[in-house]
Amino acid sequence: MRALHNKSKHTNMAGTPILMSQLKQIIRLLTQGYSRKGIVRETGVARNTIKGYLRAIKLCNIPMEEILNMDDQQAAHLLITPNKNEKQRKQDFMLRLEKLQDELQHPHVTKQLLWEEYKRDYPGGYQYSQFCYYLDLYDKSQRATMVMKHEAGDKVFVDFTGDKLHYVDRTSGEVIPCEVFIATMGYSNFTAVGAVHSQKIPDVVAATVSALNYIGGSPRAIVPDCLKSAVTTADRYEPVINEVFLDMANHYGMVVLPARAGKPKDKSKVERAVTISYQRVFAPLRKLTFYSLQELNVALREQATILNQRKMQQSDHSREVLLVRDERPLLRPLPTEPYEMKQQLMLTVQQNCHVYISKQKKYYSAPYRFIGFKVHVIITSSLVRIYHQGECVATHSTEQTTKYNTLKEHLPSHHQIVLDGTNQESLKERAKSIGPPVLEVIERVLSNSIHPEQAYKSCQGILIIANKTSKEILLQSCVIALQYNVCTYRNIQRLALGQYANREFSITNTSQQLPVHENVRGAKHYN
Known part of the structure; x- marks a missing residue:
């Protein structure tokens, strides 16, 4: 079908076609006997435009009554089609679009330059405004977004904000910058915010554990950005996860699903949460000064709680309500022991x-x-x-x-004996097991020795006598040594191996008083 572009400078068919509802009004007025001049007066549509549409209806050989019964889109398809030249121009331009878009990615290349080259190659092509219009449409079509449906309790998205917060050291007055960690649930948008000193693996693990404690459970998967603390080697299909981060995820029963490098839409949930955190968490704290990381985190937690309790714009509920009602029952309970980095x-x-x-x-x-x-x-x-x-x-x-x-149990038996011999408590325990007199002898030897090692050897020698003779002989020897205050290894050995060798003894108490004798003078003799 040929074009319905009227060549008159007053027509609007070459630019913006009239609405099909207007055309139907024109047809109805025409069937009611109105003249074309009267129709122009009633509708405000240019006379040449009316003539052009009536000519198109005649060429289509379709009764006006049938057009009145058509849908607007169907009628527009029949009556408003580009002319042959316009169709060829558009087809030619569509074939150039991919190459033009690639050229635009080169440094210093502008749309103005590409349009000038295009006009030299195709003089009858589009003017600059239409050139840019169709080029922008093509660019948008190549960046189509996909609507992702997030299941309750399925994923938590984590990332660091671009902007940093800080606190002031009370002692030195130094301003300490802090990284801000964001974790948001995919279904409820429940958001946890925390500050750490760096993006190194100990701080990343600590921030993640703190966020999971704030959420109250662990989801089935965690989606980090491709920071080195989480992803050692970024790859679209098989990324290599940092061993410590993976161990932490396993401790909490989560699968690690890193976002693709350079694809922020893979974690659009947390990207949006970062923007909201700037407005709802960062901004309210702008006039406050903090003097420790703990103070800063307490303030961040308070503002995050206010944010989570706030009703969302496109929902009848707050983030906290959705988390408690729909997600928390599906989350894995946190382990009794928190994760320790290994x-x-x-x-x-x-x-x-x-x-x-x-x-x-x-x-x-x-x-x-x-x-x-x-x-x-x-x-x-x-x-x-x-x-x-x-x-x-x-x-x-x-x-x-x-x-x-x-x-001690890791050492060979002969090393354990040596180790016991250099331990006062061990020596005392062995002596106590034989008898109190032996314990008293050992304590005197330990207290009277100048050097500990000398005392340990003496004590070992005394205790080993029980193995060479018997415990009873050692016990009796220690009693006699205590009576005469001769508590040395050499004296006790002589007592045990000399006078009392191969004899049985009964332990008796020996009086310390002098015997009664006429040659012994009493104390009153010295008054």
Whole structure:
């Protein structure tokens, strides 16, 4: 069908066609006997425009009554079609669009330059305004967005804000900048906001754990940005997740689904939450000064709570209501023990029955049977665990300040004997098990010795007498040594192996008073 563009300068058919409802009014007036001049007066449509439409109806060979019964879109399709030249021009331009869009991505290339080149190549082409109009339409068509439906309790989206907050150190007056972490639930838009010192893995893990505690459970998946603390190697199909971040996610029963690099729409939920946080969380705090990270986080938590309790514009409910009503029942309960960041090492058990952790500059013992074996060491903020072939063979607390952290049962038996011999409490326990006199002798030896090591050897020698003779002989020897105040290893050995060897004794109390004799003068003799 040929075009309905009237060549008169008064017609509007080449630019903006009249509405089909107006055309139907023209047809009705025409069937009622109105002249064309009267129709122009009643409708305000130019006479040449009316003539053009009536000519098109005649060429279509369609009765006017039938046109009145058509839908507006159907009638427009029949009567308003571009002329042949316009159709060719549009087809030619559509074929150029992809190349023009690619050219526009080059540095310093402008639409004005591309249009000038286009007009030189095709003089009858579009003018600059229409050129830009169709180019923009094509660009928008290539950036179509998809509506994502989020299920309750399914995903939490996390990211850092571009803008930072800060607090002031009370002592030095230094302004300490802080990164702000945002976590938002996909279904309810419930948002958690927290400040940390950096985007390093310890701070990212701490911020994530704090956000999950604020939410009150863990969803099925977590969607982070491609920051190095979460994603070691970004890849569209198989990204490599940071081991610590993955371990944290496993602790809370979550799958890690990183957003694609350079594709912010993959995490549009948290991108929008960042914008809202600027307006509803950052802005109300602009006039306040904070003097610690804790103070800043308390204020952020208060503003986030106000935001979550606020009714959303396109919903009848607040974020908190949707979370409590629809999402929280579906969330996985948080573990009883919060996640502790782990460092994992492969170390060799040394000849001294210890592994050495260079970062802490400390030694931790492992059972002596694993000397020379490779063991898997997992370090948290509170514990050091040593594994061999999946079995935990040693556990130590990191709170100890000594360089060597040794458990006695990890040592060979002869090392344990030596270790017991250099421990006062162990020596006293062994002596007490034989009898109180032996314990008293050991305590006197320990207190009278100049050097501890000398005392330990003496005590070991005294206690070993029980193995060479018997406990009873050692006990009786210690009683006599106490009576005559000769509590040394050499004297007790002589008592046990000399006078009392191979004899049985009964322990008797010996009086300390002098015997009654006529040659002994009393105390009154010296008054």
